[in-house]
Amino acid sequence: MKKHNKKRKSAIVLGLALIAMGNHPAYADDSQKLIGEAQSYLQKGDTKAAVIQLKNALQQNPDNKEARFMLGEVYLKQGDGASAAKELKRAKDLGMADDKVLIPLGKSYLLQGRYEAVLDEIKPPAGASADIKAGIAALQGHAQLALGKAAQGKEKYNEALQNHADFPDALLGLARIAAAVDKDTAGASGLVDRALKADPQNIDAWLMKGDLQRTAGHHAESLQSFQKVLQLDSNNLSAYLGRAIEQIALGKPTEAKKDIDTVRKRAPNHPLANYLAAAMAFQEKNLTAAQDYLQQVLKIAPGHLPSLLLMGNIHYAQNQFEQAEDELSRYVKALPGNVAARKLLAATLMKLKRPQDAVKALEPALKDNAKDPQLLALLGSAYSQGGDLNKGTDYLEQAAKLAPNAAAIRTQLAVGHLAAGETELAVKELESVVDLGKEPMQADVLLVLAHLQKKNFDKALAVAQNMARKDTNNPVPYNLMGAAYLGKKDLASAHKQFEQAIKIQPKFSPAQMNLAQIDLQQGKPQQAEQRYKDILKYDDKNVGAMVALAGLSARAGKEKEAFGWLEKAREKNPKALEPALLLINAYLQQNQPLKALSIARDVQDEHADNPIALQALAQAQLAAGETSSALSSYRKLTEKLPKSPQAQYLLAQAQMKSKDSKAAAASLNKALKVDPNFLPASVALAELELQDNRPQEALGIARQIQKQQDKSPAGYELEGNIHMRTRAYADAAKAYATAYQRGKSGGMAVKMSGARKQAGDSAGAYQALIQWLAEHPDDAGARTVLASTYQSDGKRKEAIEHYQKVLTTQPKNAAVLNNLGWVYYEQGDPRALEYAEKAYNLAKDQPAIMDTFGWILVQQGQVKRGLELLQSATAKSPESPDIRYHLAVALDKSGRRQDARKELERLLERNSDFSEAAAAKSLLNRLKSGG
Secondary structure, eight states: OOSOOTTOOOOOOTTSOOSOOOOOOOOOOTTOHHHHHHHHHHHHTOHHHHHHHHHHHHHHOTTOHHHHHHHHHHHHHTTOHHHHHHHHHHHHHTTOOHHHHHHHHHHHHHHHTOHHHHHHHOOOOTTOOHHHHHHHHHHHHHHHHHTTOHHHHHHHHHHHHHHSTTOHHHHHHHHHHHHHTSOOHHHHHHHHHHHHHHOTTOHHHHHHHHHHHHHTTOHHHHHHHHHHHHHHOTTOHHHHHHHHHHHHHTTOHHHHHHHHHHHHHHOTTOHHHHHHHHHHHHHTTOHHHHHHHHHHHHHHOTTOHHHHHHHHHHHHHTTOHHHHHHHHHHHHHHOTTOHHHHHHHHHHHHHTTOHHHHHHHHHHHHTTOTTOHHHHHHHHHHHHHTTOHHHHHHHHHHHHHHSTTOHHHHHHHHHHHHHTTOHHHHHHHHHHHHHHTSSHHHHHHHHHHHHHHTTOHHHHHHHHHHHHHHOTTOHHHHHHHHHHHHHTTOHHHHHHHHHHHHHHOTTOHHHHHHHHHHHHHTTOHHHHHHHHHHHHHHOTTOHHHHHHHHHHHHHTTOHHHHHHHHHHHHHHSTTOHHHHHHHHHHHHHTTOHHHHHHHHHHHHHHTTTOHHHHHHHHHHHHHTTOHHHHHHHHHHHHHHOTTOHHHHHHHHHHHHHTTOHHHHHHHHHHHHHHOTTOHHHHHHHHHHHHHTTOHHHHHHHHHHHHHHTTTOSHHHHHHHHHHHHTTOHHHHHHHHHHHHHHSOOHHHHHHHHHHHHHTTOHHHHHHHHHHHHHHOTTOHHHHHHHHHHHHHTTOHHHHHHHHHHHHHHOTTOHHHHHHHHHHHHHHTOTHHHHHHHHHHHHOTTOHHHHHHHHHHHHHTTOHHHHHHHHHHHHHHOTTOHHHHHHHHHHHHHTTOHHHHHHHHHHHHHHOSOSTTHHHHHHHHHHHHTTO
């Protein structure tokens, strides 16, 4: 390489870009008119016209390597590394000499952040001159430095100087290390002056000199250095950008924008120009504009670290935590020593409910920053959120000692106390934070939540009202006031506060969600549904709204729609746990374990350290028949949660399913050792005793629970369950009645009613449910049981009355519509077909509903359609004798008597005792006699 050309250009400005952007002597070929014209345009500074002519030349001859090379250099000058690399590699493939193309190609890689590519691909060709070797060594030094490997970078720069003494690129690289790594500003300035002595018109050196002067606060001298560059080259974009940064530092945003706009006009895709435009937009809180500028940067230079960091900040501010995690993770991986970036990454991971990952992000910074209170507070919060309250509180207390007046840290300490159930300590800390008068909002919010947790609704209301007085334009206090009024069961006042929150900020979704809950309490599901859908119009990733819509759809019998909302929630939030777990549970309830297992495996892969994900996987494995795998997963769960009785209980459930009652009993006893009052384990032990035909031992467990928890219904409910299993129905009814006295619930009323019914006390069975419904008229489940009890006793009028009441609140309850259709059929009421068809349209895959509709169709003369439905119902439920009998009747009515006879013979051979056995025998006898 010859002595550095005086027209050489680069773009190292203030540490915001790490490498040079060059303008090498244009390759001229007088025999090619278009290329010559392009060269003329370049000399005039008209790069746009030059690009047009070079593209025209390539249109005529795509294999013109000189045109490719020149176009690559133009793109390089404009900061478009990707386009430059494309053209330069094509020129190289077409035969452009390595000693000419490798250095600009390496610069294009640096612009894109492809530092490894520089190290792997840009190497001196055989027989390379000392200058070429020096240039390539300097490029590799830039790459090593960009990767955070200052020692290796220094080694490469020294290698360049061995090939070419006072090689400016190498001296400037060493200057960067001196300034950024060694913090030796004077040494860096000396190296820059040395480079300028070797080449007084070296633009890279003048740019870096301006950078160093700005860092030292010598703003007038810095501007002179950038002006010197513009004197040497009036089209130098890096000088405009350096001057823009200086003007930003001097508080002259208007002048800075002019220089940035000049660059963007000439090079719309220039990464540094777009980055600076983004930084200014971010400072002005125009996040959308900042995001647009950064997207242009990252499109061209995906590895541009300052842009990744700023984009991570923006996405965090926009609550788009999955995107923020991706960008911040890439930044931290490239620059692991940046503690601020690690803190923001950890905060993002905690927002994503991944505290274990947050701990992993923070711990490497602890070694050199053990007295950073913010770092300690974040680490304490992460441990607390992950369930390790002891470790979490320890770190938070260390942070509080280092910064005793830091409101944020004391707030986090209060969070730890809240998580540990130490509400009194939490309230004390929070009140202290509020008294500090610094950053009060988060502390105030947590203080309100603590009071709400203790059901001190008046105190919560008072704190929230004080918040509203301090900040009248913030919706949060009004939302909290609404929550307090909800606790006081004052729906009207709660509604008013939530509306005020929305008035202040129309897109404040927490208040919208709360209003939807009030709508549901007031029996307005359609209004609630519309609120949830309105939220999704401006926040299409809102998990809460989609989950709520799924719940509304499920309650309305719209299972397909419910699944659709859950799947959409998961699609929009692929790393969110809640929609995935709900989908797993929904598929398990629908007896589709393989679908549940597929999702559970994905969730476990995504959240390998999360016990909830592991538990979901184990449940799906167990339901799918993978018992061995489920047992392994549950054992891992007990290892992760050694102090959790629930984990031992779940392992016992799997062991019971695998018929290993001895191991199950051992696991249940471990659960009770951890928590002697853990009821599910005691109930499961009683179940094991019943399986071994030892009801007295099971009753002993129930009565032990009654002694331990005398005021709880649990022991008496268990006793009732045991009596039901041994068919001691009267004793079961008494036990359930005692349980009901200790804890009234619809479920207990249903159990008490069922026991009385089995004991022959029909009046008592009705009374148990009537008494409950008198106090809880909206309990559709209990009312449905009462209606079915009346139906089974032939009290059709009463059954119809209660089924119709259920339909007033649940008009699309397929089971109730089906039962009502059957009662009307039994009464000979023509409305039977209408209700049966409604039920079928809501649940076309349910065999019982298909049977009712098909049977009524057959009875009303629509034999063909009825037969088709009954055949489908039989295929879905082949063991149901009633459905098979109805199929035989339909076959007979359609003229297929031999088929009907075979169906009846097969049915009665297997089932001699079912509700319509007599009718089936009568029909078979008639068919045998030829009648």
